[in-house]
Amino acid sequence: MLEHDVIIIGGGLAGCRAAVEIARTDPSLNVAVVAKTHPIRSHSVAAQGGMAAALKNVDPEDSWESHAFDTVKGSDYLADQDAVAILAQEAPDVVIDLEHMGVLFSRLTDGRIAQRAFGGHSHNRTCYAADKTGHAILHELVNNLRRYGVQIYQEWYVMHLILVDNQARGVVMFHLLDGQIEVLRAKAVMFATGGYGRVYNTTSNDYASTGDGLAMTATAGLPLEDMEFVQFHPTGLYPVGVLISEAVRGEGAYLVNSQGDRFMANYAPSRMELAPRDITSRSIAYEIRAGRGIGGGPFVYLDLRHLGKDKIMSRVPFCWEEAHRLVGVDAVTQPIPVRPTIHYCMGGIPVNLEGQVRSGKDNLVEGFFAAGETACVSVHGANRLGSNSLLECVVYGKRTGAAIAQYVQNRQLPSVDEQHYITAARQQIQALLEQPGKYRINQVRQAFQDCMTEYCGVFRTQELMRQGWEKIAELQQQSMEIFLDDKGSCWNTELVEALELRSLIVVGQTILASALHRQESRGAHFREDYPQRDDGKFLQHTMAYHSPAGVDIHYRPVAITMFEPQERKY
Numbered sequence: 318m319l320e321h322d323v324i325i326i327g328g329g330l331a332g333c334r335a336a337v338e339i340a341r342t343d344p345s346l347n348v349a350v351v352a353k354t355h356p357i358r359s360h361s362v363a364a365q366g367g368m369a370a371a372l373k374n375v376d377p378e379d380s381w382e383s384h385a386f387d388t389v390k391g392s393d394y395l396a397d398q399d400a401v402a403i404l405a406q407e408a409p410d411v412v413i414d415l416e417h418m419g420v421l422f423s424r425l426t427d428g429r430i431a432q433r434a435f436g437g438h439s440h441n442r443t444c445y446a447a448d449k450t451g452h453a454i455l456h457e458l459v460n461n462l463r464r465y466g467v468q469i470y471q472e473w474y475v476m477h478l479i480l481v482d483n484q485a486r487g488v489v490m491f492h493l494l495d496g497q498i499e500v501l502r503a504k505a506v507m508f509a510t511g512g513y514g515r516v517y518n519t520t521s522n523d524y525a526s527t528g529d530g531l532a533m534t535a536t537a538g539l540p541l542e543d544m545e546f547v548q549f550h551p552t553g554l555y556p557v558g559v560l561i562s563e564a565v566r567g568e569g570a571y572l573v574n575s576q577g578d579r580f581m582a583n584y585a586p587s588r589m590e591l592a593p594r595d596i597t598s599r600s601i602a603y604e605i606r607a608g609r610g611i612g613g614g615p616f617v618y619l620d621l622r623h624l625g626k627d628k629i630m631s632r633v634p635f636c637w638e639e640a641h642r643l644v645g646v647d648a649v650t651q652p653i654p655v656r657p658t659i660h661y662c663m664g665g666i667p668v669n670l671e672g673q674v675r676s677g678k679d680n681l682v683e684g685f686f687a688a689g690e691t692a693c694v695s696v697h698g699a700n701r702l703g704s705n706s707l708l709e710c711v712v713y714g715k716r717t718g719a720a721i722a723q724y725v726q727n728r729q730l731p732s733v734d735e736q737h738y739i740t741a742a743r744q745q746i747q748a749l750l751e752q753p754g755k756y757r758i759n760q761v762r763q764a765f766q767d768c769m770t771e772y773c774g775v776f777r778t779q780e781l782m783r784q785g786w787e788k789i790a791e792l793q794q795q796s797m798e799i800f801l802d803d804k805g806s807c808w809n810t811e812l813v814e815a816l817e818l819r820s821l822i823v824v825g826q827t828i829l830a831s832a833l834h835r836q837e838s839r840g841a842h843f844r845e846d847y848p849q850r851d852d853g854k855f856l857q858h859t860m861a862y863h864s865p866a867g868v869d870i871h872y873r874p875v876a877i878t879m880f881e882p883q884e885r886k887y
């Protein structure tokens with residue numbers, strides 16, 4: 318059996334930042350990072366537009382309080398305000414710390430870190446490295462893992478969380494290279510496994526964003542929080558769905574409909590294209606519904622032409638390249654076709670301010686921590702502001718790392734029945750390889766993704782979601798009857814896809830059940846049958862417990878420490 322003091326599942330920004338903090342706090346600790354990709358291929362590398370922090374380099378009027386207010390308002394008042402205060406207060410320090418690690422942020426002419434406008438932020442506070450910010454940060458963090466002697470298990474797929482007597486004791490994983498199965502035990506287990514964009518059929522997320530960490534947590538009997546809040550990013554490149562960063566609108570691009578109107582004037586006149594994402598995505602969807610998509614089709618235009626070639630090529634070169642390479646549009650001379658695309662999960666594994674996982678309203682799980690997109694410390698509530706996610710990964714990755722370094726002091730390694738878990742994992746894999754099956758993975762996955770998109774997308778109703786629930790039950794049955802062509806043990810990506818399909822379905826069911834129970838509209842969750850926000854009943858966090866029998870919904874209170882909820886207008 319493999320052993321470490323701490324194991325972190327996930328080599329993106331949150332996992333790497335936590336690992337660095339543990340090693341810095343107590344260099345004697347033996348820390349490992351496990352990832353199904355190479356860490357540098359984690360989804361974080363794709364982050365484009367930047368990371369918010371009230372550095373005041375461009376806007377001296379900015380403050381952490383203003384950042385906190387924008388975040389809480391953006392969240393439609395569902396964010397936990399104690400968590401938001403930490404996020405905004407610690408932001409400037411974590412940016413400077415990254416700079417000291419070697420991250421090459423873009424600069425002002427006087428040499429200070431540049432900051433740009435972003436949706437829902439009332440000041441120019443987003444620090445960036447052109448439109449490749451995630452790339453710049455992740456590369457430095459991974460270099461630092463090596464510097465601090467963190468062991469990396471790359472291309473190992475974690476398939477099971479070992480949770481016994483309310484204590485996380487380790488994980489079961491298999492090596493993509495040769496199918497070897499191992500149990501890894503530790504004094505503390507941290508999940509930093511990212512989001513679940515692949516639950517839907519059009520997404521800006523990479524192929525690895527299948528919600529495995531969420532599904533493993535739910536399957537272990539623990540709750541998932543606020544899963545109904547699924548972020549649609551307004552500007553997915555049509556028709557492929559990859560992201561055209563909000564940085565493009567931050568630099569001044571317009572959204573226009575088939576009549577050439579900047580239609581955001583009708584929906585968010587004070588913020589226009591830089592309204593929060595939930596509002597901007599719904600506005601685009603309304604325009605398309607009203608037949609004002611370009612040529613009556615399912616997209617509008619993002620127009621950068623007035624920015625000029627120099628600005629486009631220096632500030633958002635990657636977005637230009639994406640549009641050019643993927644749909645043949647030269648954004649210097651042509652508008653880019655866009656429509657909303659699934660982008661981010663506001664909910665996740667519920668954690669306290671130290672990143673320790675909650676087993677319910679008042680209780681914690683021993684030895685289990687989470688941070689980053691997979692976690693819900695609830696700084697985003699019902700809608701995340703752009704450039705607050707990288708920040709969350711770094712602030713809460715660091716904080717969780719520090720908490721873990723303290724937690725494991727003087728603890729023994731837990732006991733684990735290695736043979737039991739190895740046998741169970743072998744049997745699960747063998748069964749998948751050998752079952753005759755009727756359906757191809759791709760067929761079931763596509764039908765499932767289409768179903769989630771159709772029945773639990775931008776606009777939701779009770780009736781629609783109930784139909785979706787029935788269809789998913791059928792698809793879940795089909796997912797038990799898939800067959801695999803590849804029976805081998807070397808780089809069997811089909812096997813990984815089969816396991817990921819199970820994750821997707823658990824996550825999808827939890828989203829749908831949480832959305833069905835929330836009979837109000839708040840942030841990204843828009844119910845046409847309940848179009849108003851209802852603070853009386855639903856100013857609460859959903860806690861969803863998934864089991865083979867269904868999904869049980871409970872609620873827990875929101876921490877309101879600074880700003881009383883108000884009507885949200887832009």
Ligand SMILES: Cc1cc2nc3c(=O)[nH]c(=O)nc-3n(C[C@H](O)[C@H](O)[C@H](O)COP(=O)(O)OP(=O)(O)OC[C@H]3O[C@@H](n4cnc5c(N)ncnc54)[C@H](O)[C@@H]3O)c2cc1C
Nearest residue numbers: 328329330331353361365366367475511689690704706707
């Ligand atoms: C295109 C795009 C652009 C974005 N731009 C910005 C931006 O400019 N600013 C901003 O704030 N946010 C941005 N975001 C959001 C932000 O990038 C993500 O929320 C953030 O990077 C998530 O980091 P993470 O560390 O939580 O997870 P990830 O970076 O997704 O890492 C997850 C890790 O978990 C591993 N993993 C998952 N499942 C398993 C398993 N079963 N076994 C082993 N390992 C596993 C993966 O291999 C990976 O290493 C963007 C998102 C997208 C899609």
